[in-house]
Amino acid sequence: MMNLTRPSHSSILFLFFILAINSTSALTKYNVLNFGAKPNGKTDSTKAFLMAWKAACASADSTIIYVPKGRYLLGSMAFQGGCKSPQIIFRIDGTLVAPQDYRVLGKSTDWLSFEGVNGVSILGGALDAKGPSLWACKASHSNCPSGATTLSFTNSKNIRIRSLLSLNSQMFHVVINRCENVDVQGVRIIAAGNSPNTGGIHVQLSKNVNIIKCSIKTGDDCISIGPGTKNLWIEQVTCGPGHGISIGSLAKDLKEEGVQNVTVRNTIFLGTQNGLRIKSWARPSTGFVQGVRFTDSLMRNVQNPIVIDQNYCPHNLNCPNQVSGIKIKDIIYEGIRGTSSTQVAIKFDCSPKNPCTGIKLHNVNLSYLNKPAQSSCSNVRGKVLNLVRPESCL
Secondary structure (H helix, E strand, O other): OOOOOOOHHHHHHHHHHHHHHHOHHHOEEEEHHHHOOOOEEEEEOHHHHHHHHHHHHHOOOOEEEEEOOOEEEOOOEEEEOOOOOOOEEEEEOOEEEOOOOHHHHHOOOEEEEEEOOEOEEEEOOEEEOOOHHHHHHHHHOOOOOOOOEEEEEEOOEEEEEEOOEEEOOOOOOEEEEOOEEEEEEOOEEEOOOOOOOOOOEEEEOOEEEEEEEEEEEOOOOOEEEOOOOEEEEEEEEEEOOOOOEEEEEEOOOOOOOOEEEEEEEEEEEEOOOEEEEEEEOOOOOOOEEEEEEEEEEEEEEEOEEEEEEOOOOHHHOOOOOOOOOOEEEEEEEEEEEEEEOOOEEEEEEOOOOOOEEEEEEEEEEEEEOOEEOEEEEEOEEEEEEEEEEOOOOO
16 A cells, blocks of 8 residues: 555654754754854865864764854765764855865765764755856766765765755755655755756655655756655655656666655646656666655646656667566556646556556646647556546556
């Protein structure tokens, strides 16, 4: 059975979070200025931030690392776990700024990474990763660095990200990898629609993750959902520009964990490449997708509002040209409405060896240039409930 109510851990932990924020007098406070940080955007404050983290981490109390207003120049930083403090809150009133030379961050995997932490919250603030110069390099040269993810959490639990602005990331804006109990709310992500690989929020190998009331404008997937994601709740997210909300790409590896129990509701897609997408490479894999519910989505001029693509191969380069082993079943699309910018508004291109099963369309109304749109089906089984436009090919 699919869990259609938001995981209760969210509300409980959110209550603790609010109580902690409102009772800051009970927390030990570490101001980065006291460790030598300079809010002028020119002086490297990396060492000061790491010293503040070390002090908070070593404290037996719940702690706040406070970043006052101003601009703070920071290089790549890894905030390591194993802390005594049961709770560390980063309260950011200022802007964290990456070095102007994209090569400084570009050679790192991450700009700000948290590894093996428990009970860390990031509240407010802006992260300016200065990505456009690297994007320009990638547009004109082939020997540019890959670039850094702006904010990553790995092997961590009980994480909160609130009211954060992530601007112009070199690569992914936010990555959640091998984490448990993560609550992301009120986050804004901004990058140009033609910026390469600037995915908004990527979740993989993680469980009990909420992404709520976020606005994401980027050059790649607004939210991408990788293998091993379980119990993911996405609600009130506006996406565009971008490539939509995507499960995948999957089948990168033969042995791959599945994606299950995903709810995406109350979303808006504005001029995006895709709306609600599941994508896998055409190669063998042990992976699967099951128990997904897409409800109440508004599409405005979206190229592919509803799409399952099991022959995924961007730019048609080095395509595996095999048969996807990903098993896709129990996927519900309900209350999906709006406009497609292409004639085929619903496309199910599933694996001939592993057809998509249990696909349900319920109250879907998509049009193309104020005319009827079309559906395309290949190797898919399912059913239709109530009104469905375009006419279903299930």
